[in-house]
Amino acid sequence: TTQVPNFEGLDAFQGRWFHTGRWPHQPVDFSGRRVAVIGTGSSGIQTIPMIAHQAAHVTVFQRTPNFSIPGRNRPLVDEDQQAWKSRYAEHRARAKEIGTLYEFSDRGAMQANEAERLAEYERRWVKGGVNFVHSFNNLMIDEASNTTAADFVRAKIRACVRDPEVAERLTPRDHPLGSKRICIDTDYFEAFNRDNVALVDVRRDPIERITPRGIRTGEAEHAVDDIVFATGYDALTGALSAIDIRGVGGGTLKDKWAAGPRSYLGLMSAGFPNLFVITGPGSPSVLVNMVIGIEQHVDWIADCLAHLREHGFSRIDADAAAEQRWGAHVDATAQRTLFPRANSWYMGANIPGKPRQFMLYVQKIGVYRKECDAAAQQGYEGFHLGRHASAASQQPQSARCA
Numbered sequence: 001t002t003q004v005p006n007f008e009g010l011d012a013f014q015g016r017w018f019h020t021g022r023w024p025h026q027p028v029d030f031s032g033r034r035v036a037v038i039g040t041g042s043s044g045i046q047t048i049p050m051i052a053h054q055a056a057h058v059t060v061f062q063r064t065p066n067f068s069i070p071g072r073n074r075p076l077v078d079e080d081q082q083a084w085k086s087r088y089a090e091h092r093a094r095a096k097e098i099g100t101l102y103e104f105s106d107r108g109a110m111q112a113n114e115a116e117r118l119a120e121y122e123r124r125w126v127k128g129g130v131n132f133v134h135s136f137n138n139l140m141i142d143e144a145s146n147t148t149a150a151d152f153v154r155a156k157i158r159a160c161v162r163d164p165e166v167a168e169r170l171t172p173r174d175h176p177l178g179s180k181r182i183c184i185d186t187d188y189f190e191a192f193n194r195d196n197v198a199l200v201d202v203r204r205d206p207i208e209r210i211t212p213r214g215i216r217t218g219e220a221e222h223a224v225d226d227i228v229f230a231t232g233y234d235a236l237t238g239a240l241s242a243i244d245i246r247g248v249g250g251g252t253l254k255d256k257w258a259a260g261p262r263s264y265l266g267l268m269s270a271g272f273p274n275l276f277v278i279t280g281p282g283s284p285s286v287l288v289n290m291v292i293g294i295e296q297h298v299d300w301i302a303d304c305l306a307h308l309r310e311h312g313f314s315r316i317d318a319d320a321a322a323e324q325r326w327g328a329h330v331d332a333t334a335q336r337t338l339f340p341r342a343n344s345w346y347m348g349a350n351i352p353g354k355p356r357q358f359m360l361y362v363q364k365i366g367v368y369r370k371e372c373d374a375a376a377q378q379g380y381e382g383f384h385l386g387r388h389a390s391a392a393s394q395q396p397q398s399a400r401c402a
Contacts (some may be wrong), residue, residue, distance in 0.1 A: 001238035044230030072128025097366035099288025109145035175342035248273035264318035274319035322382030
């Protein structure tokens, strides 16, 4: 679900406002307008250069500077497409094991000398894309190795942004590279060399309120005609918590997850029988290619339903003890990485009051697939299979997980 900050005065704002996750279907014309963009995560990083080409002026309100790698997007010529399609079956088989078709390194950053490291970072920077974070195989588990990659990107920001003060404000220093979902851009840092783009650091100069004609910080009022909220989402749990899902005894999933989401294998939450979750918390989810992750879940759930039908069962629920063990395993696996070091949406840190918990399983999809398949092969170990109790039929159909 989209996250719009609860700024005082937004209702009285006389201009237009948008959220990047609820963009109008019809084109939005910013020509000649003064635009505020609040947020510099992936949505803001993709949006700001596009708006800057059109608007009279863009004021960017940044809380947290982020690492971003050039996307290097380009049209694919026929030869490129045919080369890819000719190995389609191979690509699919590999994706099912690793989740994403990146170029993975087989050595650590400190196994290379400095010249070799810089050459590899430069090669991946020129190629572009998320592949940069796989330059070496230990960037997400070893802080010293990660720092070599982060310093390379910081140097690229300083080389790109002409104003040293703006470059410094755009340079991330409070989290390891990749511990927040790495951003991919087209001319993001270059946008701050334009005369019509200004940067406001809201850590130093916080937003106090929205006024009828602009945005008031502690130091100034910024006159704007439009506001674009690039403030992200209540990820992984928000969409489910927005639904009045009730389980055994009438308790809600939102209440159960109030201290953080709990699930078994990322597929079910104890006390909510027959409620399957697709690529939610406790699974690899957004850490892998989403199509591959969704396919794995749907295939497993379909096989589970066939098993239930074949054996005369009508009910499946996660075991509470198995759920607790899985949660501990997911957390322990994450703690061996640098992911929990960032105040990211992976941790729920972008939502006021949301518990801080790394919500994803960091193993490759092939490892996770084996975990799920093993549970099924062992008679759905960690789940309770049964038939509906007669009392279940008395619960309101619109509100229960039966």
